[in-house]
Amino acid sequence: MLALVLCLLAAACSWRHEDPPAPRSAACRPGDDTLRTATGGDLTGTDIRALLIQHWAEERKFPVRIVQLPDTADGQRSQLVASLQAGNPYCYDLVNLDVTWTAEFAAQRLITPVDPGGDDFWPAASKGVRYGGESWAVPWNTDVGLLFYRADLIGPGGLGTWDALAETVRTFRRERDPRVRAGLLTQLRAYEGLTVNAAEAVWRAGGEIVSGEGEKARVTVDEPAATAGLLDLVKAVGDEDSPGLPVIGDSSRHLDEQSSLERFLSGDALMLRDWPFAAVQLAQAEKRGTGEDRPRYGATQLPRARTGGSAAALGGQNLAVVAGSGHDALARDLLTYLTGAGAEHCLRDGGFVPARRSALAGECEAGKYVGGATPRGTELPADFRRAYDTALRAALEDARTRPVTPYYAAVTREIQQRVGAMRKGDVRPFAAELTRTLRGR
Known part of the structure; x- marks a missing residue:
């Protein structure tokens, strides 16, 4: 585990990597002069979250240590x-939680209620x-499942439903x-990606x-529609x-988000179900291509439900204040700053999907929020950008x-x-077994 220390109170301070402090509760006394925020790595390559x-x-004249958690979601949660x-x-003091963890941390009172605003x-x-x-956290950056496709080989018209996709x-x-x-x-693969795909199939x-x-939750996985969705998923996998x-x-049985993207980039498939981060790498590949064999990519929503509703899972991360933080007021101030509309615009320019609707449009005020020019990810080709923006907004709404x-x-x-x-x-x-698990038995 690495701790990235932002020493910002003196000219001699600089970024440095160092080991985390030895476990000792005395370090958490109210007089401690460092705010600590724990988060996973920034996969955008822009370090926009750290810059924010x-x-x-710098503005508050109070140092912050960013404690970098393990790369995997399971490792982050466990730690x-x-x-x-x-x-x-x-x-x-402040922790960055996957969207699926908030209830667990709240139920154990490991975090404190906050006002999302x-x-x-x-x-x-x-x-x-x-x-x-x-409310126990505030959305920071979000994610949603999208369908990417080879625009040089197929169009989006036959991808609106699962049956239409299969026919294509x-x-x-x-x-x-x-x-x-x-x-x-x-x-x-047998990890969270499989759960997401199972939910979307259902x-x-x-x-x-x-x-x-909550207490009114009822397991319905054995009802006909849910069972049919899972069987559709299993039967669709072929040699x-x-x-x-x-x-x-x-090969999907052995793939995660990055490895499935790599296989798609190599030309193995017509389509890829993945998260928005894939768009940048697809755009880079399209720009590198030359001649008639140059691939072109598009994006659209995942196939809709047979009832007409959305079938796309939400991803993303939420910020929460740790219960008993020695810097509760400062942690809340940092949380409000990072999840505000201004910072969310900069998150978008840095390669994340913002959790706020308003941040999908407009520009980052770099001087106000990151002290200079905003790092920008790769620009998408115009046609790809239009399709991606349309699909992303519609998918996030539903x-x-x-x-x-x-x-x-x-x-x-x-x-x-x-x-x-x-x-x-x-x-x-397996509804009975899942019900017991849902109740913590």
């Missing part, structure tokens, strides 16, 4: 839970910070590009894995070496949340195990 924090520290349950020996956040993002009738794959003539081995690549079929929230294109390539429960870590493992069993032909009902 740095500028706040945060272990530390906060042990009395917060590393003295975290206003109604500018995307609907599902606002829903994801609430637990037990209170079935009728594609492989001689148009012999490298293509599958219709769609996605993330079906929603496409008009079902729910869990209906309702990439077969004469006809499988709807979903079987995005759906995974089950909101303090026991989400166990729930997601149960879903992954059962989908794995379905692949092997075991289609026994």
